[in-house]
Amino acid sequence: xxxxxxxxxxxxxxxxxxxxxxxxxxxxxxxxxxxxxxxxxxxxxxxxxxxxxxxxxxxxxxxxxxxxxxxxxxxxxxxxxxxxxxxxxxxxxxxxxxxxxxxxxxxxxxxxxxxxxxxxxxxxxxxxxxxxxxxxxxxxxxxxxxxxxxxxxxxxxxxxxxxxxxxxxxxxxxxxxxxxxxxxxxxxxxxxxxxxxxxxxxxxxxxxxxxxxxxxxxxxxxxxxxxxxxxxxxxxxxxxxxxxxxxxxxxxxxxxxxxxxxxxxxxxxxxxxxxxxxxxxxxxxxxxxxxxxxxxxxxxxxxxxxxxxxxxxxxxxxxxxxxxxxxxxxxxxxxxxxxxxxxxxxxxxxxxxxxxxxxxxxxxxxxxxxxxxxxxxxxxxxxxxxxxxxxxxxxxxxxxxxxxxxxxxxxxxxxxxxxxxxxxxxxxxxxxxxxxxxxxxxxxxxxxxxxxxxxxxxxxxxxxxxxxxxxxxxxxxxxxxxxxxxxxxxxxxxxxxxxxxxxxxxxxxxxx
Amino acid sequence: xxxxxxxxxxxxxxxxxxxxxxxxxxxxxxxxxxxxxxxxxxxxxxxxxxxxxxxxxxxxxxxxxxxxxxxxxxxxxxxxxxxxxxxxxxxxxxxxxxxxxxxxxxxxxxxxxxxxxxxxxxxxxxxxxxxxxxxxxxxxxxxxxxxxxxxxxxxxxxxxxxxxxxxxxxxxxxxxxxxxxxxxxxxxxxxxxxxxxxxxxxxxxxxxxxxxxxxxxxxxxxxxxxxxxxxxxxxxxxxxxxxxxxxxxxxxxxxxxxxxxxxxxxxxxxxxxxxxxxxxxxxxxxxxxxxxxxxxxxxxxxxxxxxxxxxxxxxxxxxxxxxxxxxxxxxxxxxxxxxxxxxxxxxxxxxxxxxxxxxxxxxxxxxxxxxxxxxxxxxxxxxxxxxxxxxxxxxxxxxx
Numbered sequence: 001x002x003x004x005x006x007x008x009x010x011x012x013x014x015x016x017x018x019x020x021x022x023x024x025x026x027x028x029x030x031x032x033x034x035x036x037x038x039x040x041x042x043x044x045x046x047x048x049x050x051x052x053x054x055x056x057x058x059x060x061x062x063x064x065x066x067x068x069x070x071x072x073x074x075x076x077x078x079x080x081x082x083x084x085x086x087x088x089x090x091x092x093x094x095x096x097x098x099x100x101x102x103x104x105x106x107x108x109x110x111x112x113x114x115x116x117x118x119x120x121x122x123x124x125x126x127x128x129x130x131x132x133x134x135x136x137x138x139x140x141x142x143x144x145x146x147x148x149x150x151x152x153x154x155x156x157x158x159x160x161x162x163x164x165x166x167x168x169x170x171x172x173x174x175x176x177x178x179x180x181x182x183x184x185x186x187x188x189x190x191x192x193x194x195x196x197x198x199x200x201x202x203x204x205x206x207x208x209x210x211x212x213x214x215x216x217x218x219x220x221x222x223x224x225x226x227x228x229x230x231x232x233x234x235x236x237x238x239x240x241x242x243x244x245x246x247x248x249x250x251x252x253x254x255x256x257x258x259x260x261x262x263x264x265x266x267x268x269x270x271x272x273x274x275x276x277x278x279x280x281x282x283x284x285x286x287x288x289x290x291x292x293x294x295x296x297x298x299x300x301x302x303x304x305x306x307x308x309x310x311x312x313x314x315x316x317x318x319x320x321x322x323x324x325x326x327x328x329x330x331x332x333x334x335x336x337x338x339x340x341x342x343x344x345x346x347x348x349x350x351x352x353x354x355x356x357x358x359x360x361x362x363x364x365x366x367x368x369x370x371x372x373x374x375x376x377x378x379x380x381x382x383x384x385x386x387x388x389x390x391x392x393x394x395x396x397x398x399x400x401x402x403x404x405x406x407x408x409x410x411x412x413x414x415x416x417x418x419x420x421x422x423x424x425x426x427x428x429x430x431x432x433x434x435x436x437x438x439x440x441x442x443x444x445x446x447x448x449x450x451x452x453x454x455x456x457x458x459x460x461x462x463x464x465x466x467x468x469x470x471x472x473x474x475x476x477x478x479x480x481x482x483x484x485x486x487x488x489x490x491x492x493x494x495x496x497x498x499x500x501x502x503x504x505x506x507x508x509x510x511x512x
Numbered sequence: 513x514x515x516x517x518x519x520x521x522x523x524x525x526x527x528x529x530x531x532x533x534x535x536x537x538x539x540x541x542x543x544x545x546x547x548x549x550x551x552x553x554x555x556x557x558x559x560x561x562x563x564x565x566x567x568x569x570x571x572x573x574x575x576x577x578x579x580x581x582x583x584x585x586x587x588x589x590x591x592x593x594x595x596x597x598x599x600x601x602x603x604x605x606x607x608x609x610x611x612x613x614x615x616x617x618x619x620x621x622x623x624x625x626x627x628x629x630x631x632x633x634x635x636x637x638x639x640x641x642x643x644x645x646x647x648x649x650x651x652x653x654x655x656x657x658x659x660x661x662x663x664x665x666x667x668x669x670x671x672x673x674x675x676x677x678x679x680x681x682x683x684x685x686x687x688x689x690x691x692x693x694x695x696x697x698x699x700x701x702x703x704x705x706x707x708x709x710x711x712x713x714x715x716x717x718x719x720x721x722x723x724x725x726x727x728x729x730x731x732x733x734x735x736x737x738x739x740x741x742x743x744x745x746x747x748x749x750x751x752x753x754x755x756x757x758x759x760x761x762x763x764x765x766x767x768x769x770x771x772x773x774x775x776x777x778x779x780x781x782x783x784x785x786x787x788x789x790x791x792x793x794x795x796x797x798x799x800x801x802x803x804x805x806x807x808x809x810x811x812x813x814x815x816x817x818x819x820x821x822x823x824x825x826x827x828x829x830x831x832x833x834x835x836x837x838x839x840x841x842x843x844x845x846x847x848x849x850x851x852x853x854x855x856x857x858x859x860x861x862x863x864x865x866x867x868x869x870x871x872x873x874x875x876x877x878x879x880x881x882x883x884x885x886x887x888x889x890x891x892x893x894x895x896x897x898x899x900x901x902x903x904x905x906x907x908x909x910x911x912x
Contacts, residue, residue, distance in 0.1 A: 174860060174864070175859070175860040175863050175864070175876065176856055176857065176860045177850070177856050177878060179585065179850070179851055179856075180853055180856050180857070181853065205820065207646050207820065210615060210853070211614060211615045211818070211853040211854055212853045212857075214646065214818060214820060214854070215817065215853060215854060215856075215857035215858070216857065217820055218820070218822075218825045218857075218861070219857075219861075221822075230646065230647055230820035230821050230822075231646070231820070232645055232646035232647045232649075232652065232820065234643045234655075235612040235643050235644075236612055236641055236642075236643035239643060241658055241659065241662055242643050242655070242659075244651075244654075244655065244658075245643075245645065245651060245652065245654075245655035245658075248649075248651040248655075249651075252649070252651075413615075414612065414615070415612070416622070416641070417619070417622045417625075417626060441585055442585075444585070444586055444587075444615050444616050444619075444851065444853065445615050445619070447582065447583040447585050447586055448581075448582040448583065448586045448590070448615070448616050448619035448620070449581075449582075449619065450580075450581070450582070450583045451580045451581030451582065451583075452581060452623070452626055
């Protein structure tokens with residue numbers, strides 16, 4: 001097959017790669033901001049190696065998932081490629097916050113890792129499995145939390161598209177069919193390949209978001225070899241009668257952490273964390289209000305990552321989270337108030353549903369640049385957004401239970417079909433004129449609703465496009481194939497012409 | 513061996529969901545209650561005036577419409593159920609009692625609501641959803657009991673006026689236990705070295721007991737039990753090895769037949785729709801209400817891989833080992849419906865640990881609801897039988 005040659009705006013990239021010969025020219029002011037902020041990001045990434053060089057070096061040579069983080073600068077560039085003016089500043093601020101938080105979390109993991117020697121941190125670490133908010137750790141000021149899974153394959157794959165399939169190949173060769181959720185199976189590959197750090201006082205597993213993640217827990221538990229308690233959050237979370245059971249589970253988790261660590265749950269400290277969490281939630285609600293406006297400046301990918309971080313990693317534990325949120329809010333308010341349009345290419349406002357592909361997190365960036373399709377809302381972000389009681393203990397525990405019940409993806413995939421169909425309400429709420437459904441081919445919860453979703457979209461005359469992807473493995477459905485699906489839809493259904501033809505068909509299969 | 517007197521009759525009953533016994537019960541004014549999963553206790557659907565029908569989709573060869581709704585990347589059992597539902601195959605149902613246990617199966621049940629299926633025939637028809645726990649702690653059992661009351665008993669009482677009193681439940685347990693005793697007694701013949709019963713025949717018997725009204729199938733089961741007491745087995749055992757068949761949904765007796773045609777006698781049926789577990793008697797302990805006992809029983813005996821606590825995770829493997837010992841099995845076959853995420857993991861896990869940790873040779877297979885690639889499966893079963901025979905030879909045991 002003839003090699004595709006880059007041209008136009010892709011010309012600055014090496015053929016087949018995401019590696020650029022030079023940075024994108026965004027005009028004098030924006031390019032200066034971009035370069036300045038890029039330097040800051042490099043500095044933040046460097047912290048990972050600087051904090052404990054010996055452990056960092058050992059980790060780099062041992063852990064397969066570690067090296068991709070060296071490419072985080074490129075990942076940031078990809079996700080903010082479509083940002084200009086205020087949007088550029090927002091995107092950089094979001095990404096710097098996320099980089100900093102992730103670097104801190106990785107440093108925490110490395111320092112606690114007993115594989116590289118005993119240390120004082122490991123026994124102070126409580127591990128939470130995928131999707132379980134660590135908010136309870138707020139009640140244990142002497143402990144730290146670590147969130148299992150995302151760092152080892154999801155974020156690693158976001159940095160380097162080829163990082164995750166190493167682990168899915170392992171679990172496939174172990175006998176698991178590759179139609180099983182790739183997100184859940186990849187962590188099993190990490191576990192079986194002995195790529196999980198040796199750390200932690202205990203593990204809180206999770207039954208979120210789906211059947212697959214229920215099943216992968218026992219494999220992770222078997223490999224981690226620390227005391228564990230199983231997540232058993234109710235599925236029918238809208239049923240009021242599940243409350244007693246859900247709260248009993250939260251109480252049991254608290255007692256379990258107390259027993260494993262010798263610490264006592266501190267309600268005052270916990271309520272302080274809840275207050276912080278509520279502040280983060282309040283900011284998010286205000287941002288959503290602004291997102292209804294055509295002048296909402298936030299690019300979708302940094303926003304998606306930030307919200308995921310807020311729910312699954314921070315939940316009030318990271319003080320910076322609300323601070324950065326407030327700064328974003330101010331910039332957004334200014335743009336809306338002064339009608340500053342920093343997304344001028346916008347031809348369609350779209351709601352994005354379904355799990356985005358880890359290896360193509362920046363698909364929305366491409367949609368905007370190539371077709372002027374601006375992602376203004378992300379259904380996954382509309383996960384738990386209730387406030388938690390700041391003074392009533394029972395109510396607060398119920399709030400924690402709900403936070404787990406309505407974790408990202410779980411919020412819409414379980415508990416009744418109505419939850420997924422909320423996408424149509426969100427579509428109206430955010431004044432969208434298109435829905436892009438990230439069709440993870442291994443996600444049974446959404447796959448088994450395809451006909452109904454399509455029927456409703458047809459009935460309401462809503463343009464809806466399914467973008468099939470594999471979540472972790474770009475060899476199954478490459479990035480260009482995803483783009484092709486969208487191109488076909490835009491040409492044949494929307495009858496549109498691209499804004500930038502050089503972005504229609506190009507090869508980035510070998511890149512990060 | 514001579515054929516079982518009712519073998520053909522049982523086969524015919526399983527040809528259709530709405531078979532002649534179901535018709536008879538409907539004529540008698542009884543309510544047909546559909547269900548798919550062990551998490552919905554069968555006994556609750558056999559209260560006075562009701563009978564249970566475990567969801568099967570015999571005869572569904574093409575799932576085109578269901579595939580439109582649920583995509584081709586979902587479990588074919590779930591799609592077949594939906595296909596038959598759209599065709600009107602369950603229009604005689606008064607209710608569908610569902611649990612959000614397996615995601616895809618539950619989604620197919622949700623389509624009954626989304627597409628307003630059955631409602632046209634019976635406007636009182638409802639779908640009810642039970643939240644089933646993932647662990648076996650006391651608070652989980654309590655939660656399960658509460659859910660069963662709210663989503664099964666209270667709904668049946670409110671909509672159809674079914675008597676759901678403790679007394680009515682006790683009566684239902686008594687009748688349920690009688691059925692279990694008979695089926696278990698029949699199943700116990702499989703423990704014999706030269707049994708007067710094949711795994712295929714038992715599969716038929718177990719299925720009719722799940723898919724036909726209990727009152728009406730009971731006389732046939734009793735007669736079959738009597739027949740087995742005098743049924744003479746062939747002089748030499750017909751099989752080469754004995755296996756436990758475990759796994760997910762399996763309501764296809766021809767699948768069991770395929771294994772047995774390859775020389776492996778299916779001595780124990782530990783799969784969804786099987787009798788192990790499923791046909792254990794419910795014991796009401798001192799101080800318990802009937803519903804307490806039912807909830808406890810169905811959590812205790814449940815072997816679904818969805819349970820996450822280590823007692824259950826390891827207990828499931830120990831249970832398989834115990835079955836192999838009790839039924840004198842040489843090996844284990846774990847079957848899994850394509851796309852079934854619970855059994856994909858469990859099957860993989862069993863393949864990795866059953867031989868090394870429990871000394872039980874294990875083969876795992878992935879299958880479809882409607883098996884078309886029988887040739888490939890037969891080859892694999894034959895290879896497994898040969899491997900088991902070799903092991904027996906190495907141990908100095910006789911074949912068969």
